[in-house]
Amino acid sequence: xxxxxxxxxxxxxxxxxxxxxxxxxxxxxxxxxxxxxxxxxxxxxxxxxxxxxxxxxxxxxxxxxxxxxxxxxxxxxxxxxxxxxxxxxxxxxxxxxxxxxxxxxxxxxxxxxxxxxxxxxxxxxxxxxxxxxxxx
Numbered sequence: 340x341x342x343x344x345x346x347x348x349x350x351x352x353x354x355x356x357x358x359x360x361x362x363x364x365x366x367x368x369x370x371x372x373x374x375x376x377x378x379x380x381x382x383x384x385x386x387x388x389x390x391x392x393x394x395x396x397x398x399x400x401x402x403x404x405x406x407x408x409x410x411x412x413x414x415x416x417x418x419x420x421x422x423x424x425x426x427x428x429x430x431x432x433x434x435x436x437x438x439x440x441x442x443x444x445x446x447x448x449x450x451x452x453x454x455x456x457x458x459x460x461x462x463x464x465x466x467x468x469x470x471x472x473x474x475x
């Protein structure tokens with residue numbers, strides 16, 4: 340199984356084809372293809388290539404699925420015997436991406452996601468075809 344380790348948002352992520360990852364929020368439109376050029380390690384089924392610090396020319400391509408918020412983290416401050424309390428919350432923003440391709444420095448495709456049809460898309464197509472059949 341081939342994979343790559345890339346860096347974005349100050350963190351490192353392990354990516355394999357068709358894997359869904361939550362990363363730091365990206366400013367991009369939903370459905371667009373994003374390229375990560377800061378690839379630190381490439382592992383094919385036969386060889387492993389380690390960058391120094393990164394592999395020049397290697398690219399991880401992903402599709403932006405959605406921008407979401409993480410669960411709420413509560414911050415509570417209390418000063419004892421002062422009758423002073425403060426409660427605050429924070430929800431970190433993330434981007435969900437699906438890895439589509441992993442390319443080596445030569446431009447050769449190491450791993451590629453197989454196209455998967457969503458259930459919703461197939462249901463809509465079935466409804467359209469059944470309506471056409473009824474009209475005939």
